[in-house]
Amino acid sequence: MANDTYTNPGEHIDQTSFSDALSERYLAYALSTITSRSLPDVRDGLKPVHRRLLFAMRQLKLDPGQGFKKSARVVGDVMGKFHPHGDAAIYDAMVRLAQEFAMRYRLVDGQGNFGNIDGDNAAAMRYTEARMTEVARLLLDGIDEDSVDFRPTYDGESEEPVLLPAGFPNLLANGAQGIAVGMATSIPPHNVIELADASLHLIKHPNASIDTLMQYVKGPDFPTGGLLVEPADSIRDAYATGRGGFRVRARWEIEKEKGGGWQIVVTEIPYQVQKSRLIERLAEMLNAKKLPVLADIRDESAEDLRIVLEPKSRRLEPEIVMESLFKLSDLETRVPLNLNVLDATGRPGVMDLRGALNAWLAHRQVVLQRRAHFRLGKIAHRLEVLEGYLIVYLNLDEVIAIIRESEHPRDALIARFDLTETQANAILDMRLRSLRRLEEMALRTERDNLVAEQADLQNLLANEDLQWKKIATEIKDMKDSFAKHDRRRTTLADAPEIDFDPTEILVEREPITIICSAKGWIRAMKGHQELDSEFKFKEGDGPGLVLHAETTDKILLFADNGRFYTLAGDRLPRGRGFGEPVSLLTDLPADIEIITLLRGVAGKMLVAASTGHGLIVDMQSAIAQTRSGKQILNLPGDARAVACCMVDGDMVASVGVNRKLLAFPISELPEMTRGRGVILQRFKDGGLADVTVYHSDKGLSWQAGGGRTRTETDMSNWIAKRAGAGKLPPTGFPRPAKFT
Structure with missing residues (x-):
């Protein structure tokens, strides 16, 4: 029997071409990859997974001064609450934030095996522990004061920050790498003291030239040190356009041996080069006789990096040996710069050095204003409560009588003393011990202090110069906290121009x-x-x-x-x-x-x-x-x-x-x-x-x-202009005609 309620499913199918459907879905995937996975935000320099890691650690109260907790606990919270991806990807991101050879300023303080410069992987998350660093605390500072927007998490059960307050210039200080769809980003790390000085200059001169900023920011500062041998003009062009690259070399020194011999010791290698892979590659080239300048390679590293290179002959110049190795191995690499980031509107784009720093400063101004408004709201609420408390002290007996005798004391208090509902509730919640005379004096003092703070905040919001002065003070305080122990690790140097063939420098001259x-x-x-x-x-x-x-x-x-x-x-x-x-x-x-x-x-x-x-x-x-x-x-x-x-x-x-x-x-x-x-x-x-x-x-x-x-000696008879026919030579000139 036919079912009268049956409808044809084909009536609800939207007809569209396969190419249109594919392009629409691929575009959605591309946008998701760009905005939610691969490109950092210019304001806090973080990708969503890093931002969620730090926020989850804060909720777990893993502050710098607190104890450690298992990494699995952090990864579980991030995956369950904020980040709908696999635990391996989340843990890998967390491990990188804890590696001192990967991060110029670590955001995670790790306890246990978090990998090493050899390229060895970190231990499983159940074996390692973590907490936030002071840098992470600076990034989160003020997040509870309505300084940034929040949005619902993927399951709608809670909220997560859209970005962090970022009291630290994390984008340039720690850098970022990422590959999206049709675009990529590659930002090397920099020295935070240099960035702070450049930011302070931009506060006074927002349109400062790249040449002026480069008086403060000399170039990248890698956690693994090394020598930056990129010419100054090339560095300037990279910072002016947001695109370029930097040549980085290993740091090395000469150790003298008895009998006049010597060996080269490499103490720092370029950024993101795995030591074990570097030595393995050098050994392969040595066995294939592609390194005629070397006799042996040894890894004597302990806590400090130490790669020993023995030359094939003491007659060689150490500079020529190293120049040969720089050309043939990863002892010299090129670190790209592609300052492709998401701006304040969420759009991807390439910024120059000034644009990136100004974007961070603009974000700090917004955070300052929002925190000031939040504090003004708290002050207004507290002043309202204090005014109610003071009314109690002026009419103490009557207030007590109303509370004892009235069936609805809150309404009676509101009607008798013209109180607000907030004041009435605060009076009813007051403890008896607060009725002391000394408490009344403390309340009056607190009210006066809050009124003064309120006036200062209102003045701050009305005066932009005061806002920038406040931001400059915060940056100086941040700089002072790093100035005691932080120094530039990557040295600026000039690469010597040595023209040679490495296969010929061992040839005996005979x-x-x-x-x-x-x-x-x-x-x-x-x-x-x-x-x-x-x-x-x-x-x-x-x-x-x-x-x-x-x-x-x-x-x-x-x-x-x-x-x-x-x-x-x-x-x-x-x-x-x-x-x-x-x-x-x-x-x-x-x-x-x-x-x-x-x-x-x-x-x-x-x-x-x-x-x-x-x-x-x-x-x-x-x-x-x-x-x-x-x-x-x-x-x-x-x-x-x-x-x-x-x-x-x-x-x-x-x-x-x-x-x-x-x-x-x-x-x-x-x-x-x-x-x-x-x-x-x-x-x-x-x-x-x-x-x-x-x-x-x-x-x-x-x-x-x-x-x-x-x-x-007298050639006047044969001298003429070029392209002439010439004359017969002197008597006795050779036959056939030859000079030698």
Whole structure:
């Protein structure tokens, strides 16, 4: 039988697209994450879970001077009353508030194992105990005086504070980290004394510049200390925009040993770096031979941090050893700054340093005003009661008679003496012992004191200057309480600019003679051999290039494709064999010829192509870091590089295949890092054969054969402007045309 009350469920279904439903729900989740989980409030610097932890501890009377209670008790109260999340997440948040290496100013005083800088976890909540610190008391001070708004808890059974009165600049003093949906926050901790000084200055000058505030706030102050090596300009930009970062290094010192040895001892590591993970990573790199400067790493930490680093050789400079480690490990890290917080209206946004401090000061003014109004209400109520008490003393016999004889004494008292209901109730609740004469005098004194306090509070609320003076006094008192024992832990320093290759600093400096055959086989012989000595070569091969150098040198090979290839002097094949092909040590193509070998020292070079083009290049910019070399001279078509020489003089001499010689000032050539260059000499046929640089006062020299050198001191016949055709050289100039 059909049921007449049946209705079709489909009639109550709202039709909507899946994308709209998904975006609506994801937006709600994102907003909840941003406002209720990840971003701190700019006024008290706390996230909801931290705020609820402190409020629950206050309800449990875990004040700094009281005894400890089990952490499980605190976590249970927070989870049951305020925070509808898991106990593990709540306890983890509580543990961090108690860790002195995580918090610059701890909010929870922990007893038991709350973890360590090695990264070990805290003991279970049933084993640890906690209470609030003095900093937490400052954050909560005045919360019972209507200083902040309250809202219903998630189950509606009680209320929780929307934020705390915050008598401590917690946002910047302790910092915050959080990742929300589409945004994140990262605020490093700072020194509260510096923040107090900056706040006092802002009270007088609310629009003070960032440069002025940085005279007080020097930079972050991490609980683990370390060295802040970020440049001052970068720190200023970070504070001015609310975004940036800070380079932080470990603090280290040198310990001398007997016999002239030494070792490095690291006493402080960067913020949020786990010591055990740092040492583990260093050990892995040492075993993989990626730390050529170290021989051993030891962790000798007890209560104080102590990491011992033994250098591989006492010849090393400690600064170079540490610079190498800073580049390769977490002994140097970058701490980001993203001052993304919720403002007084609950909206997320990035603030600068001044904005964050002014927001805290504005909150302190609101708290001061609300506490003053609350106190005025209490005073008004007490004065009303006192006036009723004084009426009793003036009409004591009549009041007693009314109370004894009247059926409704309260109404009778109100009618007879024109009392308020509050006064009548207070009189009826009065104890007999209060009817003494001395008590009457005390009441009159109390009334006079309350009237005076009432006038002061009304004057305070009417005068903004008095309000800021009161706030400044509170900040000074807070600063004085920390000034006795607090000091800056992170030192500001400059990072030394040391240019080095950590893989080369252990190379023993020795003289070598580098021999490159005509077919490109290269080797290094110990010591400086005579350059015209007869060296052995493979059958079918012969002499090529010979160079005196040292094992610590970079050796530049200039090839006819216009590229420079770089070899390390200590890595060239040794011995009296034939060496190895250059193509095995670099990516030199088989059809490319080597034009010259040079030591990679400070100086400039002149390179030239067969087309007659050339340029000047700094030798250091030609050093390549890869096997493929570095292209310096751009070559069109079938052109080839033909010459490379050091710039040691004020004149350039070029000679073509047609034996035409041209000389011109070197100032007419540009210095470039790469390019085709400019025309040195023009040719109708042939092309450029060689180029050199000479001093005009010494003349031009060339090899005349038989080991003889000829010098032409009067070059006036061949000096012309760059890009000329040149003239035939002096009699006896070599064939083919070459200067060396």
